[in-house]
Amino acid sequence: MxxxxxxxxxxxxxxxxxPWWGLxxxxxxxxxxxxxxxxxxxxTNTQPGLNVITELVIGEALANVAFKTYGYxxxxxxxxFxxxxLVASSTYFATAWWLLSSIKDICDPLLLPEGSPWTCPGDDVFYNASIIWGVIGPLRMFTKYGIYKEMNWFFLLGFLAPIPGWFLSRKYPNIKWLRLINMPxxxxxxxSMPPTKAVNYWAWGAVGIFFNFYIYRKFKAWWARHTYVLSAALDAxxxxLGIVLFFTLQSKNVIGPEWWGLDMDHCPLASCPTAPGIVKKGCPVF
Structure with missing residues (x-):
């Protein structure tokens, strides 16, 4: 590889x-x-990403995208594994190629019809971060020449953050919940907040608390045997269901029901562009 x-x-x-040395x-x-x-x-079943670290290291135009991809x-x-x-990436590539060639203005929220699901929020965040770190660069953001230089202190804070929890758990071993404090x-x-919205965190929190607090305490044997299987089943x-809905409804231009929670922000102006000169239907013109 x-x-x-x-x-x-x-x-x-x-x-x-x-260049080869960058790879x-x-x-x-x-x-x-x-x-x-x-x-x-x-x-913890949580994977911290290396995208910010790789962007900070290279910070150089298009090389930023390639370096971040190979490093992260x-x-x-x-x-x-x-x-x-190999299976997932091949399937993803074929699907992405098909979508890009069959859906007009995909991933462009300014040109897509109102309410279109093809806004590509995850890819949009990945792309925008690469542009910000590559075109502007870390030199103009996180050094003495930038306005966010104080944020570098968070690397030190992140390094020191687990120490208080570890110290308290050793000092008070009888308080069991102190050992459960996990700063990562x-x-x-x-x-995941960009592009995840608050409603996603509420849903994750509700399911997590129900299964890892209530079910764990009341039905520990069931929890130990089935929780991870259930988690995989929910994701699958x-x-x-997304595939079924696409081929049965969306691919035939059939508009499905307005599910509760789809309008997550309940703010009609939240999708209006802020850059000057860009006009979108339904948005005020300044």
């Missing part, structure tokens, strides 16, 4: 703008962080 990546970077150097650095970052992040994921996605795929990655989960839980059910 490294050889194929090297071929891609050197063979398409004008498009990717990532090796990205792979080294992925290799270095696979074990510690794997430990966090194994114990390589680590993520290593933890999700190779065979599943508490801090990292907000990493949403994916399969």
């Amino acid at each position: 490294v050889a194929l990546a090297m071929f891609a970077c050197e063979g398409f150097d004008k498009q990717l703008q990532l 090796l650095m990205a792979c080294g970052i992925a290799l270095f962080f696979t074990l510690p992040i794997g430990i966090i994921q194994a114990t 996605i390589s680590m993520s795929q290593a933890l999700y 190779l065979v599943g990655t 989960i508490i801090i990292g839980a907000t990493s 059910g949403v994916a399969f």
Whole structure:
């Protein structure tokens, strides 16, 4: 895979703008962080991403996208195993190619019809972050030349954050809940906020509290045997239902019911563009 990546970077150097040493650095970052992040994921079922770290390291136009992909996605795929990655990535590529060639103005919320589901929020965040870190660059944001230089202190705060919980759990061993304080989960839980909305966190929290507090206490044997299976079943059910709804309704331009929670912000002006010169139907013109 490294050889194929090297071929891609050197063979398409004008498009990717990532030199061979940048690829090796990205792979080294992925290799270095696979074990510690794997430990966090194994114990918490949460995988902190390396996207911000890789963006901060390279911060250089199009090379930012390639460097972030090889440094962040390589680590993520290593933890999700190779065979599943090959199947999933091939299916994802074929699906993405089909959608991009069959849906007009996909991923462009300014040109799509009102209420269209094809706004690509996750890909939009990935792309916008690459532009911000690549075009503007970390030098103009997080150094003495930028306005966000104080945010670098959060690297130190993140490093020190687990220490108080560890110290208190050792000092008061009889207080069992102190051992359950996990700062990677508490801090990292907000990493999905763009593009996730508040309603998603409410749903996740309600399901998590019900199964990991009530069911865990009342039916511990059932919880130990079926909770992770149920979690996978819920994820798979949403994916399969999405496929069924697309082929039976959306692909035939049949508008489905207005489900509660789809209008998550309940603010009609939230989707209005803020950049000057861009006009969207239903939005005020300043």
